[in-house]
Amino acid sequence: MKDSYSLVKSIIRTEKGTTFQPLNKYIFCVANDSNKIEIKKALEEIFKVKISSINTLFVRGKKKKVRYKEGMTADWKKAIVT
Numbered sequence: 001m002k003d004s005y006s007l008v009k010s011i012i013r014t015e016k017g018t019t020f021q022p023l024n025k026y027i028f029c030v031a032n033d034s035n036k037i038e039i040k041k042a043l044e045e046i047f048k049v050k051i052s053s054i055n056t057l058f059v060r061g062k063k064k065k066v067r068y069k070e071g072m073t074a075d076w077k078k079a080i081v082t
Helices: 015-023 036-047
Strands: 008-011 026-030 054-059 063-066 069-072 076-081
Touching: 008 036, 015 026, 026 036, 036 054, 036 076
Parallel strands: none
Antiparallel strands: 008 026, 026 076, 054 076, 063 069
């Protein structure tokens, strides 16, 4: 298993994320190659809490244009933790 801190990159604080807080759901940016079991163990180790469920999804990168060249932002994995 990988290091817990390299698996969980950051917590996502957005308007949608704040509407999930009364439901005890929090959104995290996690490593792309991680699975639900690894994410659960890492978050329980870091925050010392009991996790009941995890939903994961990939967020596709957006097209961005810088001057005359088009590019893409990186794809990333999102975990919604209850």
